[in-house]
Amino acid sequence: MARDIVHEAIREVLINEGWIITQDPYVLKDYDPDWEIDFGAEKVIAAERGSEKIAVEAKSYLGLSFAYEFHQILGQHLNYRAGLKRLEPDRILYLAVPTEVFELEFHRAGIVNSIEDYQLRYFVFNNSSKTITEWKH
Numbered sequence: 001m002a003r004d005i006v007h008e009a010i011r012e013v014l015i016n017e018g019w020i021i022t023q024d025p026y027v028l029k030d031y032d033p034d035w036e037i038d039f040g041a042e043k044v045i046a047a048e049r050g051s052e053k054i055a056v057e058a059k060s061y062l063g064l065s066f067a068y069e070f071h072q073i074l075g076q077h078l079n080y081r082a083g084l085k086r087l088e089p090d091r092i093l094y095l096a097v098p099t100e101v102f103e104l105e106f107h108r109a110g111i112v113n114s115i116e117d118y119q120l121r122y123f124v125f126n127n128s129s130k131t132i133t134e135w136k137h
Contacts, residue, residue: 005060006127007038010096013125014056017132019043026055031083037093053091055084061101067110074114095122099133 011021023040027033039056057077063069073095081093097106102124105111114120115136124134 004038004058005062006096006098007058009127009130010056010058010125011039013096013127013130013132014039014041016130019054022053028080028083028087031087035080035083037080037084038096040091053088055080055091055093056096057093058096061098061105066101066105070105070111070114074118074120077120078118092121095120097122097124099124099126102134 011024014021019041020043021039021041025036025038026040028035028037037055038058040053041056042051042053044051057073057080059069059073061069077093077095084091084093106115115122120136122136123132124136125132
């Protein structure tokens with residue numbers, strides 16, 4: 001599967017935030033071997049709580065129409081979430097969103113409502129500082 005332009009940047013962001021990349025890519029092999037989420041990552045929370053596990057989908061948002069691209073991203077996200085629910089239900093799927101895209105597009109009513117209705121989880125990352133600026137749980 002082709003990697004998005006931001007793939008390596010998001011990898012660096014996750015590592016900078018203390019995540020350990022456990023899969024690159026995270027292949028849903030026992031669900032659909034052609035489905036690959038960009039990353040699987042884990043972070044130790046505390047000795048008594050174990051670890052938090054996430055899967056992260058990276059997108060470059062380079063399409064001519066953000067609305068069309070978001071439709072594709074949402075469908076892909078829902079499919080990946082269905083696979084994770086069956087294979088590894090304790091792993092939470094996130095979409096990585098660059099700050100510029102978040103500020104420009106994520107205030108639109110259709111985007112806000114879809115995120116709320118479909119319980120889309122994402123994080124906003126700053127590509128310059130390689131940090132996560134916001135988590136949407």
